[in-house]
Structures are given as structure tokens and as C-alpha cells.
Amino acid sequence: MTDQSPQSGESDAELVVRCQHHDPTAFRLLVDRYGRRAWKVAYNLVGDLEIARDISQEAFVRVIRGMASCDPARGFRQWFDRVVVNLSIDYLRKQRGVQSVPLEFVSEPSTEGDDPGTLSVRDESRRLVREVLGQLPLKHRAVLMMRDIEGMDCEEIAKVLGKSPGTVRWRLSRARQAFKRAWERRELTGTRSGADRGMTG
Amino acid sequence: MSCSKYSNMLGLYAGGDLASGDAAKLEAHLVGCESCRAELEGFRRTIGVLKSASCTEESLPAEGTSYWHEVESKLRGRTLAVERLSAGGPWWLRLPTLAAQAAVVLLVAGALVWVSTLHREQAETSAKSSPLALERRPAPIVFLVRPSSPYRQAEAFALPLTDNDVIFSDFNHVVSPGDIRRLRQQILPAAAEDKEITARF
Numbered sequence: 001m002t003d004q005s006p007q008s009g010e011s012d013a014e015l016v017v018r019c020q021h022h023d024p025t026a027f028r029l030l031v032d033r034y035g036r037r038a039w040k041v042a043y044n045l046v047g048d049l050e051i052a053r054d055i056s057q058e059a060f061v062r063v064i065r066g067m068a069s070c071d072p073a074r075g076f077r078q079w080f081d082r083v084v085v086n087l088s089i090d091y092l093r094k095q096r097g098v099q100s101v102p103l104e105f106v107s108e109p110s111t112e113g114d115d116p117g118t119l120s121v122r123d124e125s126r127r128l129v130r131e132v133l134g135q136l137p138l139k140h141r142a143v144l145m146m147r148d149i150e151g152m153d154c155e156e157i158a159k160v161l162g163k164s165p166g167t168v169r170w171r172l173s174r175a176r177q178a179f180k181r182a183w184e185r186r187e188l189t190g191t192r193s194g195a196d197r198g199m200t201g
Numbered sequence: 202m203s204c205s206k207y208s209n210m211l212g213l214y215a216g217g218d219l220a221s222g223d224a225a226k227l228e229a230h231l232v233g234c235e236s237c238r239a240e241l242e243g244f245r246r247t248i249g250v251l252k253s254a255s256c257t258e259e260s261l262p263a264e265g266t267s268y269w270h271e272v273e274s275k276l277r278g279r280t281l282a283v284e285r286l287s288a289g290g291p292w293w294l295r296l297p298t299l300a301a302q303a304a305v306v307l308l309v310a311g312a313l314v315w316v317s318t319l320h321r322e323q324a325e326t327s328a329k330s331s332p333l334a335l336e337r338r339p340a341p342i343v344f345l346v347r348p349s350s351p352y353r354q355a356e357a358f359a360l361p362l363t364d365n366d367v368i369f370s371d372f373n374h375v376v377s378p379g380d381i382r383r384l385r386q387q388i389l390p391a392a393a394e395d396k397e398i399t400a401r402f
Contacts, residue, residue: 028269035268036258043256057272061279129254147216148251154218169218176212180247 013072020067031060034077038084044150045088045142047130055091059084078156085152085160089142096138132182140175147172204230204237211237215244357388 010018010029018026038056046052062083063070070079133141146152146160154172158165210227213219219227231238350356360381 031269031272035272036261039261039268040256040258043261044254049262053268053271057268057275060272061275064276065279125250126254126256129250144251147218148248149255151252151255169213170209172216172218173209173212176216176244176248177208179251180212180243183247183250184243 012076016067016070016072016076019064020070027060027064030063030076034080035060038080041081041084041150042088045085045145046091047126051091052088055087056084059087062087078159081152081156082160085146085150089160092138092142128186132179132186135182136175136178139171140178143168143172144175144179148176204234207234207237208240211241212244215241216248353388357385360385 010026012030012033015026015030019030035056038059039053042055042059043049043052046055059080063080070076133144136144142161143157146157147154152160154165154168157172158168161168163171207227207230210219210223214224214227231241
């Protein structure tokens, strides 16, 4: 995403400075600019639309309260992304001990306007991916979500997690192996059960 | 190098996260190793599966200004909570503050009352009595009885004989009226003592 606002023409840095001078209009422009992005990032990490929306809005609340410490020259987007990702990881960490919600009840992005056949395949794929990811330890799940689903690079992930890029790469390598094993095992089980159903049918 | 040494690199290479030096070594190994090529293909497939679960901003539900209004209401809620705590609010929330304030008021009032009472008492005392008005006391009388003296009988006779609680002292001993009576019995002839006592009373 560019540093230039499509709505106002002002850069992020200019808006941040205005926010630091208690200009509510500037904050509104930042929310308009990064709201959906924050929602999408949080959704890619937590996998639930409503929770992701709540997390992204909470991130704006945190950001406005810590706006005085934001250095406009270092980029608002990176700082804001880090807040969103950290909040999402906090949520996942808290959910570790909690009984997970059945995936049928987890809200998915809107499917209006697309071909129903394509959408049902995509939704099913998302559901299965979330299911397999749920079997992995949180540290593996987090790097996979950040790198392969959200598309962050290893340096960004390292900053968010407070680890070195080398550690992140090592963890990513382990996580991809674990996901691959779990996914192939699930495929194998699915094929077997399908074959069993075919034989009995 | 054997395949096991490349297994950790395959996942990173498949996702484009392997450093260029290691990537070149792996590529050289892949040329002659079919099992590693198959493994790499598996990684590429599962990374593709993960990427397919990614959500874009466009696939999120469309909305008007509701997102901003939700952020605004969250912010307002937090601000109000902070203002409520700092500027008043329900009396039960401010109970500790009220108790502390009441304690301070009581302490100050108590100190004022105490100081004013002290001043009044001092003024009354100084008005009633002069600091030079001392109570008169009788000068001490010292009686000396020397048992070896030829005048011992006269000295013993001169000793006061009272039943009140006057205590006589020879500076080394505390002498009570009973002691004096015993001394008299030792030094004076019994008849003389009786006669004197009778004559006195």
C-alpha cells in the first residue's frame, strides 16, 4: 500500500503529525485508509470475521492512545501492522486453553457476487486449512499465518515476534514441515474414508 | 551432502525464503535427487494450499461508515471511562478517594482543636498563678546521736518523737520514728524515757 492517501492526498506522516496535534479528522482519514487492511490482516491470522473486525478496531484505539510515541518518519503502516498482528497473536494465545468454536460457526468473508461453485470450494479449502493449522503449536501456526497466508516477509515477522530473522526462518522451516505432514495425513485419511464409502456404497 | 541435510532447506526454498548461497547448493543437489524434487513439490503444494486460505480486502464484506462509527464508539467509551475515573463518576467508584479526603479533613481539624486547647490552657494557667509563687517548706533539722559520746543521753533525749510519717535521715540511712524509739530505749534509762514521754503528752 502506498504512503499516499487516496481520500486526502496527504501522506501517512502528515496525518500522524496532525493526529499528534489532536486533529480528529486526520485520525478518521487513517481509519478510512487502513481499516479494511487491518481487518484483513487480523482475519488472516485469527480466521474469524467478527473477531478480526473487533481486533482491527481495537488496534486503532491502541494506536490513537500511543500516537505521541509514533515516529512519522519510520512509517505508520509498519507500526500499525505490528499492533494488529500482536493483538491477533494475543488473541490466539488466549484461545489456546479455551475450547475452540466449531468451524461451522466461524464467520467467513462475504461470498456475494462470486460464482457459487468457486466460493464453496474456496470456503471449504479455508475451513480445512484452519482445521489443520489448529493442530499445530501456536509458534508454528503464527509464522505460517504471517508468512504464507498474510504474506509478511521474515524480517517483518522477526520484528513483530521480537526474534532474529534467522530464528524466524528456522521456525518457518519446521512449521512448513509440520503443516505438510498434517495436510498429507489428512488427505490420506480423507481418501481412505472416501474409498471406504465407495466400497460400502 | 546427503538428502537429510537438505530437508530443512526444502520448505524455505519452496516459499522463496532460502538465502541465495544455500539455494544454489540445494538446486545443484535437486538436479540429481528425485526424492528431494518430489518433497519440494509437496512443499510447494501445501504452501499453495495455505495461500489459498488467504483473504483479500476485496473479499471482506462491503460497508459504509459503520466501521468508523464502531471505532469512534470504542474510543468514546474508553475516553468516558478515563474521564469518569478522573473527574468523578458514581460515588462507589470514588469511595476510597472520599475516605482519604475525610481522613485528611479530620486530622487537620483535630490538630487545630488540640493546638487551640493547648494555648487556652497555657493562658489560663499563666493568668491564675505567678511563676514566682513557691510553696514554703520547713528547713530540715539534723540530729546527731553519737553512741560513744558522754552527751549521748542528752542527744537522744533531744530527738523528736512523733508518730507522723516524718522520716529522719543521717544521710546514709533512712530512719523512721520506730527506729528513733528503739534508739531511745537503748540509750536512755527506761524510767527517764517514760517520765519524759508522760511529761510531753
